[in-house]
Amino acid sequence: VHEFAIAESVIDTITAKTGDATIREVRLEVGRLCGVQAEALRFCFELAVQGTAMDGARLDIDEPPGLASCQSCGLEFEVRDLILLCACGSARVEVLSGEQLRILSVEMAA
Ligand SMILES: [Zn+2]
Numbered sequence: 001v002h003e004f005a006i007a008e009s010v011i012d013t014i015t016a017k018t019g020d021a022t023i024r025e026v027r028l029e030v031g032r033l034c035g036v037q038a039e040a041l042r043f044c045f046e047l048a049v050q051g052t053a054m055d056g057a058r059l060d061i062d063e064p065p066g067l068a069s070c071q072s073c074g075l076e077f078e079v080r081d082l083i084l085l086c087a088c089g090s091a092r093v094e095v096l097s098g099e100q101l102r103i104l105s106v107e108m109a110a
Helices: 003-018 038-048
Strands: 023-030 058-062 066-070 076-079 093-097 101-108
Touching: 003 023, 003 038, 003 101, 023 038, 038 058
Parallel strands: 023 058
Antiparallel strands: 023 101, 066 076, 066 093
């Protein structure tokens, strides 16, 4: 879907802070429920960094599972995909986390 735009905005955000510094590694956190495919994002990132100060940077993606809470029985449970259903059979489920997409760290060459 929009992975290329996300990759570009991550790169823009980083280069706006680090300028021409050589970036060795970028760590991202991509929640399982944010709707972004980590592998597609990696592919787009590798294309988008070409010719920038970040060319050759390694991308490390953390994919924490989501956490949801059932409105019917109160159970909190891990969610690994976009289908939200509690073990009690209820789909009245509130997402507590897993929709985040953020930069965890950036490592620059010394
Ligand atoms: Zn439930």
